[in-house]
Amino acid sequence: MSLGGILCCAHRHDSVLYRIDSCAGLPHFWAMRIVRSVAAMQRLGRSWQRAGFRVGFVPTMGYLHEGHLSLVHRARRLVGPRGKVVVSIYVNPTQFGPQEDLSRYPRDLARDAWLCREADVEVVFAPDDEQMYPRDGAGGFSTFVVEEALSRGMEGQSRPTHFRGVTTVVAKLFNIVQPNLAVFGAKDYQQAAIVKRMVRDLNFPLKIVVAPILREADGLAMSSRNKYLVGALRPQALVLRRSLEKAQAVVCKSSRPVPAARLKAELKQFIERAPAARLDYVEFFERDTLTPAPSVTRGMQMALAVFIGKTRLIDNTRL
Numbered sequence: 001m002s003l004g005g006i007l008c009c010a011h012r013h014d015s016v017l018y019r020i021d022s023c024a025g026l027p028h029f030w031a032m033r034i035v036r037s038v039a040a041m042q043r044l045g046r047s048w049q050r051a052g053f054r055v056g057f058v059p060t061m062g063y064l065h066e067g068h069l070s071l072v073h074r075a076r077r078l079v080g081p082r083g084k085v086v087v088s089i090y091v092n093p094t095q096f097g098p099q100e101d102l103s104r105y106p107r108d109l110a111r112d113a114w115l116c117r118e119a120d121v122e123v124v125f126a127p128d129d130e131q132m133y134p135r136d137g138a139g140g141f142s143t144f145v146v147e148e149a150l151s152r153g154m155e156g157q158s159r160p161t162h163f164r165g166v167t168t169v170v171a172k173l174f175n176i177v178q179p180n181l182a183v184f185g186a187k188d189y190q191q192a193a194i195v196k197r198m199v200r201d202l203n204f205p206l207k208i209v210v211a212p213i214l215r216e217a218d219g220l221a222m223s224s225r226n227k228y229l230v231g232a233l234r235p236q237a238l239v240l241r242r243s244l245e246k247a248q249a250v251v252c253k254s255s256r257p258v259p260a261a262r263l264k265a266e267l268k269q270f271i272e273r274a275p276a277a278r279l280d281y282v283e284f285f286e287r288d289t290l291t292p293a294p295s296v297t298r299g300m301q302m303a304l305a306v307f308i309g310k311t312r313l314i315d316n317t318r319l
């Protein structure tokens, strides 16, 4: 039974959220730290490693939804009740293109912190840009991590600097938090593959776990950007899920491989029947190598990006 009490104590950089619950009439205090500085997070990560705690990490850009929380629960299950779960909340500017929605990306740290507290997270790491990309000192920030094979197609083609920003910030976050494992969502299928490759290639000592896509009741993949889908845009966003299902049905029914070009053209027509929808790309590819397939068979992966009005949404499935 919860007394519903939340206390927040702020120190110079960091703060602590306490939840006061009662169990059999006795009050219990749980604390979750909100760490704002890189140095403090790194110290904490190092001390946990020395003490032998297993640390599970979920990197996010915040404005949390059930999809994010499913990754948090997965991290908790994997590290166990004695382990530590860290969620980072950081809208990383280097992964946004100049014409993209960085400045209007939705943010609500107070709500996110509350959701993390309810999900038994130990630490929310929420640095600002000056912490992550300092401009002071000898010339500022000038080192980037680039994956050069898996990042070429799909998102990499539509958003040319996107994955450089992702791999750089994820590498930094791994060095700061020092987790034993990190959980990513299959919602960003290509991103998860690239992060796995980076971890292997650069010998990061941690395991990458990929968790399934969580969807709204009508099939729309959960996303912080769904907030932009107001009025008539929201129902039109269902074309993504319906396209996945349509392709699944075509491939399932066909006794022969289906030419990818034909299927792409059919899907483009289908998608753009919705007045606000514009196809950015649809691709069929091998699940491990992300190699585009000229003809499509069951077991391959499909991914697509569609603009609904000004909002760019992505989705994917196994066929």
Ligand code: AMP
Pocket (backbone or CB within 6 Å): 059, 060, 061, 062, 067, 068, 070, 071, 183, 184, 185, 186, 187, 188, 211, 212, 213, 214, 215, 221, 222, 223, 224
């Ligand atoms: P974001 O905050 O959008 O950068 O996402 C942070 C993490 O949550 C990424 O690993 C995403 O793949 C994952 N994620 C986002 N939406 C979903 C979803 N609907 N289901 C599962 N994971 C998700």
